[in-house]
Amino acid sequence: MKALEVRSISKMFPGNLANDNISFSVEKGEIFAIVGENGAGKSTLMNIIYGIYTPSGGDLLVNENEVKIRSVEDAIKLRMGMVHQEFMLIPRFTVTQNIVIGDEPHKGIFFDYGRAVREVRELSERVSLTVDATALAGDLPVGVQQRVEILKVLRRGAEILIFDEPTAVLTPEETVELFVTMRKLQTEGKTILFISHKLKEVMEIADRIAVLRRGKLQGIVNKKDTTEEELARMMVGRNVVLEIPKVDVEVGPVAFACHDLHVRNKRGYEAVKGMSFDVHGGEVVGIAGVQGNGQDELVNAMIGFSHPVSGSMELNGKNMRMVTTAQLRKEGMSYITEDRARRGLVMPYTIRENAVMGQHLARPFSKGIRMDYDKVGEFAEGKVKEYDIRPGDVYDTAGSLSGGNQQKLILARELSLPHNFLIASQPTRGLDVGATEFVYRKLLEEKKAGKAILLISLELSEILGLSDRILVMFEGRIVGETTPDKTTEEALGLLMLGVGNDKKVQS
């Protein structure tokens, strides 16, 4: 039986056809994946099915009956549930409150919290998703927050579950756990729509896969009959080089060096405990490590957000220990961040403004106190073309761009600043294959141009593919140094967990 059928659905946003005549059907008890690049229209389609957006045209069928879904209430009545990409949790509410809002156990007008807690506990036991019913949602790790989201939709009797990029925020272990849960739900006869741009995961969990590109359905394939490469080609519209080519560049002089660097974190604890390393021109130094081992604090110190407690930091031979970010940038530092929303861009500002930020005070963009927006616009137009930022209207806000295009905008700005040292902190986090490939290409171009690059990443394939030297960071220290040809992902993974650090590099 078809649990869900989508017939010729279209959705028009002002100036943007987000979904263009999409049709497919999902069998009951199937795990159906929808893949596509960021901005391909996956989330829009799910929001239509779930009644948050109204489609511009097309029909929906649930259990082979035509239905009109005008609101979320309608979708819930049709036994649909959605686990959103950004969690819809209220940090100040307890787990129980979060799960029952909208369908609360009550006595008259009074909310029966006691019964709600009991119901949540029973449910959590029945489907073996463990949560502390009385904990505050905001105190929970992300993986558990997601469990709360799943419980929320199950409690409302959902038969069709939509997971919108559920793994984007999860650690690998949490992802494994999520997949176990999804399989269990499948055996109970639930139908699952799984939205993702991570092909490896899709190949692991899905039965059938639909590929979207720029709002259009490119095709539906059986998992058995396809490969990651084929999916990537369908998604991007051309062959994608998932392999990173080796580039050999003559190593130049030292650009950045630090010695015995100690940095405190926000709470005042020492998070970087004496790190010493240098980065030469034309060299990529990769820092591998599990998140939370001092990488953030190291970067903060290097970009002048916080000052090291002790130790030395030099950029092009000049002492940079107690300087501001502006001085560092003047000396030739550029910074690509994974935190696009808070550090990389000013989301409500236009592409035009974001593109010149940092050099906005310099000629030709400003003359005295006046901004020359003609010159700013010209510059931004040029960068939008050069970096293929889409849609290419420089008057669009940065926030309206997809993640990949936002990252391109950051690259466009940072690489156009005069620099010889580049910090790339998780530069491909949350990006799809196309955008990831673009970032790799740009980084390699930088390397060829003789820039010194420090790459901090959680993705081992990225570290191994791009780096000339690899430093492994564990609990604020460098616990190993190696090169890509002398190590494997497994060996690095062990080092990252603090296992077998026999060749400690501490100087």
Add this chain to the structure above:
Amino acid sequence: MNILQINLTIAQMLDYTMPILFAALCGVLSESAGVVNIGLDGIMRFGAFFGLLGAFFSHSPWIGLLFGIAIGCLVGALHAFITIRWNGDQTVSGTAINVIAVGLMTYLLEYVFSTTGYSPQLQNYFGAQAYRVHLPFLAKIPLLGAFSNLSFMIWFGFICTVLMHVLLYHTVLGLRIRTCGENPKAATTLGINVFRIRWFAVVAGAALAGIGGATLSISSFSGFSDSMPNGVGFIGLAAMIFGKWTPFGALGAALLFGTGQIVQSIIAVTGIAPKLAPGLTLILPYVLTLAVLAGFVGKSVAPAADGLPYYKEQR
């Protein structure tokens, strides 16, 4: 000061407290649902004048109170219409209400009563002996004696605080109101109609501000004066923030600010007033407000989506 004087001072303090409290409760309800209502000072001015109007022509403060509630709802509906229906800027809408209230009430005062500055005095108001709540068994007990002979509006203020607490923290509606103030998108995904909830919270809150205004003109005082509410609405907003957006917190803060108001009278009684510059004692409550805000506002956290318009199809 003897016991009688102390009792009298406490009762007077409560008279000052209640308008602040009603304003603060208005803020708590409205902002819990995510709508900032900076216009509550203006709504109080509406409430004060229309409360007086109702009481004056009907010779009953009860009718005055109903007038206050009605005008509060009406002006609240205007704010809701602008900010919820059309996603107008909440600060601009609130400021407009404040400005309109100043001019319109002065005009109406002169138009209806042909006087300037003060309306005629009421004989039947909640502060009059006939309308007080008499609890003789308390009269002999020190301190509690102050509560033996209070205006109905003071008790009503306490009752509203409790009701508001029950509403927000023990009812289904309250949970939904707070959801809309914390994360309206989440509320939508759970099938809650954010617009309807916000309308309710703004209008019901504004009714409380209307009551607060009426309390000034038909309970604390026996008439409307052109300077009303004298910034009480803004002090109420401060009390809401200081009270961390909770009803009992607002009550505590309102009591503190009310005490600030009577410190002037205490100073007058003790006889050091002549040595101080004239007007210095008058600014005391406001200095207190500023000091408290500067010292505590950092620790008080507003609902996450407070003041943000909600667009359902925003990407």
